[in-house]
Each structure stands twice: as structure tokens, then as C-alpha cells.
Amino acid sequence: MNQVKLGLWGPAVSEICFGSLAISPLQGRVTAAQGTEVLKYALEQGIDWIDTAEIYGNYTQIAQATRNHPQARIVSKSYAVTAEEMRKSLEKARSELNRDVLDFFLLHEQESALTLKGHSGAWEELLRAKEKGLVRWIGISTHAVEGVRAGALQPGLDVIHPILNHQGLGIIDGSLEDMLSALSFASEIGIGVYAMKVFGGGHLSQDPQKAMDFIKKISSVQAMALGMSSQDEVDYDLLLVSGQEIPGNLREKVKHKPRKLYIADWCVGCGRCQEACPQNALHVEKIAVVDQEACVLCGYCGRVCPHFCLKIV
Known part of the structure; x- marks a missing residue:
């Protein structure tokens, strides 16, 4: 599994981050036990970090899957607004993930400088947690161009997790070109970037290679979170990201079914x-x-x- 450096200050991580929304109760594609086995398999194949969020409700699932993989890094996110809410979010994550120190913690779905200002209490608490050594890297997730621009200028921010795909699906403001420009700025000043919704929530799954190649060619994006809910999907995505030929039988097994x-x-x-x-x-x-x-x-x-x-x- 190819390793990449996440921005100037971030760690070396696998090019693929395991997007755990696909195995969480929020989506209900698989049972908790099935999802745990898929995640364990992904870790065994060299994927070494996991994306989750407080609202996914799967901390205990991830804790179980990573029990024998203590080196796996975990990203979580919270909608906390105040310092007190963020303290509770951090303690919940530390307790349920069974981690004294959290690797990454992000403010969830920030849209602009205004939303970041509204969450200033939570951000200040993240900064304090980082200073105390309770969190290693902090940042935001966003579906917005203005979220990226504002986040890049946020004091102490290490990583941004933006929505990004070759059609610009899901961007809630501006164009794909605007998003690429904002990400270029963030990357130039050292921010780590890993993309979400590479396949546009399934809308771009009919040509996954095109979707993957688009992300890999963007120098300002170091990695991507991919949702996987079966071992076959893990194998498929690992071959896809490495540019290797995907066997016909595996392609048939993972044939992307339209979801709605x-x-x-x-x-x-x-x-x-x-x-x-x-x-x-x-x-x-x-x-x-x-x-x-x-x-x-x-x-x-x-x-x-x-x-x-x-x-x-």
C-alpha cells in the first residue's frame, strides 16, 4: 500500500483511508459484526487509517477491529459548538475507541468563516486538547469551497477533509474549479488534504477508474477516504488505486449497484x-x-x- 505524507505536519499514511460510514449503523449495509470483519481485513491489507464521526455510532466497532492493530490511526469528527460539547465529544471518543490519545479530530461539516466563528468555542477546546497531547492533529471536514478557504487560515489547523470528485458533485457552493483552487492554496501552506465522495455517492461508480485517476492527479490532495462494506470491495479498491488490472470475476462481484x-x-x-x-x-x-x-x-x-x-x- 503506497504511503503518503499528509501535509507538512501530518503523518505518513496509506493512500486510502477506510471510510467507516459504509459499515456503520447510519447506513446499515452490513451488520456490526460483518463490518468489523471487513475493517479487520482492510487493516491486514495495509490500509492503516480509518475515518469515522461521532454521529456514525461505530466507535466500539472500530475499537474491536483495531484491537490487534494499535498502530492504526483513527480520524473522528464532531458537530460540537461549545468548549463543553467538544470536551464531551473528545472524552466519548477516547473512552469508546479505547485510546488515551486521539490521532485526528475534526469539526464536522464546516461551511465558511461564519460557521467556524460559530464553532470557535469547540475549536479553542481542540487547540487545548492538542497542546495537552490528547489529540495529535486537528482540522475540519467540509462540502464547501468557502469551508476549505476558511479552514486553511484557521490557526492550528492540520488537515482538511473536503468533498471532491471529477464532476464536482456535492459541492454546496462554487464550482469544481473553485474547489481545486481553494485546495491548492491549502496545500501550498502545508495543510494535509484527504478527499471524500470520490465516486460522488455512487453517481460516478460506472467508471470508477476515471473517478480514481482524477483524484490521483491532483497534487494538492494526498489521500482519499473510500467507503467499503465487503472484502471484495477492499480488494477491488486496492487494485484500482494501484492501477493494476482487476480480474473479471472480482469486477462482477463488486459491480456497483445503484443505490438510492x-x-x-x-x-x-x-x-x-x-x-x-x-x-x-x-x-x-x-x-x-x-x-x-x-x-x-x-x-x-x-x-x-x-x-x-x-x-x-
């Missing part, structure tokens, strides 16, 4: 999912309605539905 967001008919139209959607892919008529082209299958809407109406199928 399903909304059950008992939806009451409360609108909570619409408020939670970072892509503005949901609106309410009598019930919630999804724009499948805009949806990137993050599953964040499902976590706020009080009636469990939303599911990725």
Missing part, C-alpha cells in the same frame, strides 16, 4: 431531514421528497428522523 434514498410512506413531513441535509436534496410536500441526482447518500438525514422513514437501499 428510500422514504417510507409513513413519513409525516416534519421537515427534520430537510434541515439536516447538507446537499439540499430533500424538500417536503406532504411527505419528504428526495432529488436523487443531488443526493450523495451520506445518510445524515436518517439519523434525525423520529420515525425511521429514511434508508439507503
